Amino acid sequence: MWGETISISPAPGPFPADTAECEGRSLLKTFVAASAHRGESVHVFGFEIPEEEFRAGFDPDVTVRLLYQDGFTDPLRWTGEAGGFGAEEFTALGVAGRLARGPAGPTTVVLDSLSWLLLRQPLPAVCQTLGQIPRAATSLRVTRILALLHEDLHPPGLVETLRSLARAVVGVGPAPEGMGSGGDAPHLASMLQRKGTGKVLKKVGEGKWRCPDWGVDPAANLTFNLRLSDTERRARDGMSLPFHFTVSGHAPFSQPAHFSQATPLLGPPAQCPQPLPSRPCPPFFFLPVPTAVSGPTPLPLAPPTSSSSIQSPLSL
């Protein structure tokens, strides 16, 4: 799936947009380096990664032109440290005030990332702010606004709207199989640029950059455990369930038909052609339906009257 970078409003400029499969920050950093090499000062409003991590990998002549507005350390402004930048400060005047602290002249504004802002402010407000930044920053000349967008996080309507506003959109995604060779994973970047003359340019380029080696694992870093360790798995396998007959003979709940009747709460399965798996399931409470036994339906926890050795749940 493709991620996209979106460039917005009057100041032209490409924006990288990425997805979980392929990150775009590296591409954003190449644009930052290019702006710095052109002699522009670069104001970075960073919200997702610490300043040191963003500055890592830049040459000294790029770093000296980089002015970092820290929105990562204290986004809600709880400690109130000077120099921090909160979400509520993202207005045209707020941003222009920060830009005025830097040197005058051509300036590139970088947002890392736009997704972070869009999750906290409505899209119309963000777009209006972006459109007003060049006008509000009167002491310097904003040449472009670069913003990183994580396409996965937003509905397609929002992404399309941003695409239509942007002058250039750069999407990054994994390259198809067979492309490229070597250690680093190849990526494809496609750029759609709208020129002032009304022409629309489409370019696709291949690039290689080293992505961080993390996989997307939604079960990682949780406060509860979704997986079983080996000992836990063995203990679970060895556990015998209630109403699981251990002697051969009449075992109503080991037959598929009875199994389907025995789980009315879960709903009857459409087909149950295979026999039940031998591994016991996690302990759910079944409502047993009498077949051979006449009389009232026994309650689940009531001890059975037959002589077969049904293990009571209380014996677990």
Place this chain on the structure above:
Amino acid sequence: LLGPTYGTGSILENTTLEVLDFNLLPSSLNLEDKYGIYSNLLFKYFLAEGIVCGHNLFVASAKEDPADILKELPAPLSDDALKNQVDEKETAIKSKQESQESMKIAWRYQNLPRIEVNIPAASARFGHYYDVSKVVSPELLQSTKWHRFFLPEEMSLHPEIKTCNMTCGYTRLLQSIQRIIYQEGFDGSYPQKKQKNILRIGIQSLGSVLWGDDICCAHNPEDIYSLTKFLYVLRGLLRMSLSACIITMPAHLIQNKAIMERVTNLSDTVVGLESFIGSERETNPLYKDYQGLIHVHKIPQLNSLICDVSGTKDLAFRLKRKLFTIEVRETVFFHYLEPERWSKSYHLVL
């Protein structure tokens, strides 16, 4: 219809040229193509026609400064330049004709010209022609009286309002239009004072997020009726004054299709533009000379009860060198071995 009638929508027909007259209609809605390129062009044509006719202009935008929009209007073509343009086209057609294969069945028609290009005399002409490659001269602009509404500018006048939601933006625009109509006498006030003139209103990209509206990005917008309420009030203002309005709207972004139905209902003319950029039609040989299709969703029915009886529904546009032309697709049954050809130019008069 209430209010003054200021011109009938007439369709002139002659053997070769059919002129679609959209002139002097209360409101005309232009649905934007995907990248907004051609809808912007039609928007500029409308305003340029106003300048050439000596009308007053009102330009509203949330994206571009109206002064910048006016600077980029296409320059009108003089009669001589127009004649040269026509001659160029005829020679191009003739050379193309010679290179075509001879017709197998309809050989009697071999020597007839394929496309007849006839520009009627200036007195019979309705509308003007423009050169897209040139911009209007500053002198012509200066002689035009125009008014502006630029939303970020309006918001900066009231800094206590940090962000302008759609209600705020639309309300301000309506108030501005109403004020201009009243002050300049387009609604019939000051009848003895001024000579009657027409106000041409152009609103760019209405409904986009820059106006503060979220119908383009949310399936369940915060206020689904704000746009339609705006159009309803605008229609009332237009009906009671000597004004015409063109609105461009990014319909392809509006998530809720019911909104587009209502908007179509509230407009007099609705034209959709579909550009081929980025679609598979870009490489389709059938469309190789053209940049997009025009879909006429609604035409005005002034003082009429009959429905749309226009025969031509299949229109494409092309922007070649200087002229923006709309052509109708016509299947010529004699040439069933050849691909369908395009003929019969239409000139859109705005």
